Amino acid sequence: MLDFIIDETRCIQCGECAADCPVSIIDMDGGLPRIPEHRESYCIGCQHCLAVCPTAALSILGKDPDQSARILPPSxxxxxxxxxxxxxxxxxxxxxxxxxxxxxxxxxxxxxxxxxxxxxxxxxxxxxxxxxxxxxxxxxxxxxxxxxxxxxxxxxxxxxxxxxxxxxxxxxxxxxxxxxxxxxxxxxxxxxxxxxxxxxxxxxxxxxxxxxxxxxxxxxxxxxxxxxxxxxxxxxxxxxxxxxxxxxxxYPAVQYARTVQRDVSGVYRVCLADLEGGR
Missing domain, CATH: 3.40.109.10 (NADH Oxidase)
Structure with missing residues (x-):
């Protein structure tokens, strides 16, 4: 069982969970997200739906969205x-x-x-x-x-x-x-x-x-x-x-003081001529 649960008091019916599902098993029929029983076996357990929900309204696999950390990208x-x-x-x-x-x-x-x-x-x-x-x-x-x-x-x-x-x-x-x-x-x-x-x-x-x-x-x-x-x-x-x-x-027994300096090599930028030549 996927234990797919929607908190109707939080859900804003934005459809992001359905749009972002990698295997497209979530639909918005009736306004609220749902996973039809016959599609449950296709779930890969990625929890994208839980992660993308802006209001923490969605739970899956028994996970409480309020226990997930907010995303704080490093600089x-x-x-x-x-x-x-x-x-x-x-x-x-x-x-x-x-x-x-x-x-x-x-x-x-x-x-x-x-x-x-x-x-x-x-x-x-x-x-x-x-x-x-x-x-x-x-x-x-x-x-x-x-x-x-x-x-x-x-x-x-x-x-x-x-x-x-x-x-x-x-x-x-x-x-x-x-x-x-x-x-x-x-x-x-x-x-x-x-x-x-x-x-x-x-x-x-x-x-x-x-x-x-x-x-x-x-x-x-x-x-x-x-x-x-x-x-x-x-x-x-x-x-x-x-x-x-x-x-x-x-724990290291050495401390490095600075980064090294390296040149970028081995980069080949593909152009349209490459693709046309492969026809």
């Missing part, structure tokens, strides 16, 4: 600075991130868009520093054994070069970060290759705003998928999840 300058000042952090403090901060991060990442609004991502969160250390140790044990057995997967021979630095106290894979988050998606999702990356992009920007550091970690992804897959399975990542990516995070 373009502040958002631009946040994006431009984000750095890949590879020096972390051993201090664990406070649980309330982690809860806030996960609440925000739940709002990341997914294909067809399926929202079936799995977030594998390592919020315990001791667990993170065990992952670090077991990863290196697996790499060390693969090197000894000459069984590193083709194209991943570079992992062999990480053993000596690790023995000297350098963690090239996990960067001694106290935490890790892995986003993964089922292979039969609408957009399994894109959804994890979109979610982690939301995660890292919110983390940056909270004073945390993050680093996208391809080494961890490859290690957990191909070198020590048994460890990846032990982390609870479902076998049918086709796409995954890992991100290390925690």
């Amino acid at each position: 373009p300058g502040a958002l631009e600075n946040l994006i431009k000042s984000r750095r890949s952090v590879r020096r972390f403090s051993p201090e664990c991130v406070d649980g309330k901060v982690l809860d806030r991060l996960m609440d925000v990442v739940a709002h990341a868009p997914t294909g067809k609004n399926q929202r079936n991502l799995r977030f594998t969160l390592v919020d315990d520093r001791d667990v993170m250390e065990e992952i670090r140790v077991r990863t290196m044990e697996g790499i060390r054994k693969a090197v000894a057995d000459d069984s590193l997967p083709d194209g991943m021979e570079f992992f062999a070069k990480m053993v000596a630095p690790y023995d000297q106290g350098r963690d090239i894979i996990y960067r001694k970060a106290p935490h890790m988050i892995i986003a993964s998606a089922p292979r039969d999702s609408a957009a399994p290759d894109a959804d994890p990356f979109i979610a982690l992009s939301y995660f890292e920007l919110m983390a940056h705003s909270l004073g945390l550091g993050t680093v996208w970690c391809g080494f961890a992804r490859w290690a957990l998928q191909s070198v020590v897959p048994e460890l990846g399975r032990a982390l609870g990542i479902p076998a049918d999840h086709r796409s995954m990516y890992a991100m290390m995070f925690g």
Whole structure:
């Protein structure tokens, strides 16, 4: 049941909910919005109708519109600075991130868009520093054994070069970060290759705003998928999840003073001549 409820004392019959519904299942027959029973199964649970209602007259899926935050867009300058000042952090403090901060991060990442609004991502969160250390140790044990057995997967021979630095106290894979988050998606999702990356992009920007550091970690992804897959399975990542990516995070042990300077490249502006030539 969609539990689609209209507060008639608030509804101004503007029709915005019907006009904005992505799957066009809301109609205004009789003046008030309604969803015919035979259309309910087409709802994707996006809550656009709740969000667009100017008078908070509409409830769906048991959600109280009065509990939704008002939209307060950040200034373009502040958002631009946040994006431009984000750095890949590879020096972390051993201090664990406070649980309330982690809860806030996960609440925000739940709002990341997914294909067809399926929202079936799995977030594998390592919020315990001791667990993170065990992952670090077991990863290196697996790499060390693969090197000894000459069984590193083709194209991943570079992992062999990480053993000596690790023995000297350098963690090239996990960067001694106290935490890790892995986003993964089922292979039969609408957009399994894109959804994890979109979610982690939301995660890292919110983390940056909270004073945390993050680093996208391809080494961890490859290690957990191909070198020590048994460890990846032990982390609870479902076998049918086709796409995954890992991100290390925690309080940074480095503070950057300014943004960098980059030139825009790779932009191709399409003109009418391009379209005419493709006929």
